[in-house]
Amino acid sequence: ILNVEQSPQSLHVQEGDSTNFTCSFPSSNFYALHWYRWETAKSPEALFVMTLNGDEKKKGRISATLNTKEGYSYLYIKGSQPEDSATYLCAFSGSARQLTFGSGTQLTVLP
Amino acid sequence: DAGVIQSPRHEVTEMGQEVTLRCKPISGHDYLFWYRQTMMRGLELLIYFNNNVPIDDSGMPEDRFSAKMPNASFSTLKIQPSEPRDSAVYFCASSLDQTGVETQYFGPGTRLLVL
Numbered sequence: 001i002l003n004v005e006q007s008p009q010s011l012h013v014q015e016g017d018s019t020n021f022t023c024s025f026p027s028s029n030f031y032a033l034h035w036y037r038w039e040t041a042k043s044p045e046a047l048f049v050m051t052l053n054g055d056e057k058k059k060g061r062i063s064a065t066l067n068t069k070e071g072y073s074y075l076y077i078k079g080s081q082p083e084d085s086a087t088y089l090c091a092f093s094g095s096a097r098q099l100t101f102g103s104g105t106q107l108t109v110l111p
Numbered sequence: 112d113a114g115v116i117q118s119p120r121h122e123v124t125e126m127g128q129e130v131t132l133r134c135k136p137i138s139g140h141d142y143l144f145w146y147r148q149t150m151m152r153g154l155e156l157l158i159y160f161n162n163n164v165p166i167d168d169s170g171m172p173e174d175r176f177s178a179k180m181p182n183a184s185f186s187t188l189k190i191q192p193s194e195p196r197d198s199a200v201y202f203c204a205s206s207l208d209q210t211g212v213e214t215q216y217f218g219p220g221t222r223l224l225v226l
Contacts (some may be wrong), residue, residue: 029212043115043217044154044202052213089154089194091212101146103153 003016004092006102013080014110020076021105023090027071032093035064035075038104039086047075047088080109115218117203123224132221133214136205139213144215145178145188148200160186163185193225 004091013019025033032051033090048057054100061078077084087106091099116144124130135161136143137225158168163180171178175194180186190197204215 034214037218041219042222043219046219049214058121097157097209097211098159099215100156101154 001099002092002094002099003091004102006088006105008091008105009103010106010108012032012108015082016022017060017080017081017109018076018078019080019107020074021088023073023092023102024077024103025071025073025090025092025100026094027069029094030068030092031095031097032091033066034071034091035066035073036089036091036101037086038089044089075105076099077107080107082109082111085109115203115216117201117218117221119221120219121222121224123226124193125226126194127192128225129134129225130187130193130197132188132201132203132223134186134203134218135172135186136186136203137216138184140207140216142209142213142215143180143186144200144204144206144207145186146204147202148202149221154202159209160168190223193223195225198223199226 007022034049035047043102048064050066055066057064066073084109086105089104091101094100118133145157148154157170158178160180178188196222200220203218206213207213
């Protein structure tokens with residue numbers, strides 16, 4: 001069983017604050033790391049997919065980094081807005097090419 | 112494209128009843144996945160299909176669960192008989208390929224409550 005862990009489990013921040021959370025995954029047999037954003041009552045939507053150690057991806061105020069040697073990825077949100085409130089899921093893809101999801105970080109941005 | 116379509120969006124049933132969840136993948140996607148989301152276990156893969164053929168059903172919890180994909184545009188996940196512990200959100204997702212970097216596109220999910 002692959003162990004993909006996310007921390008913290010939940011997070012409350014004030015509007016305008018910057019925040020970050022972590023995804024830990026097996027450092028062996030790494031193929032790709034996906035980040036998804038899941039708003040309540042909606043479908044999870046893909047944010048990024050990263051494959052190379054040192055990869056950095058950015059979409060607006062959201063960015064992500066990848067360290068495959070130590071098995072972690074960070075997701076950063078700069079200047080959080082209430083519309084950023086969602087659960088952020090990471091998913092590890094290894095040699096089997098299937099996605100193993102973490103349990104998510106639930107972000108609430110307070111106005 | 113309308114995206115991945117799932118029905119029903121909500122289902123409330125009584126223990127022992129049969130439940131059928133439906134999914135229409137994005138046209139042209141060769142892979143279809145069924146996931147279950149629970150508080151305890153997060154998002155877990157139940158089964159996936161490639162070109163309508165089940166490839167890996169190792170995530171299907173018990174014989175009470177079965178899934179079919181009779182054609183490229185339709186799949187069902189059936190639970191018979193249903194039990195309260197089956198209560199969860201069931202997602203269907205599809206993708207063009209399964210290279211590991213391919214994005215999976217999720218449907219809106221079916222929220223199942225078994226009383």
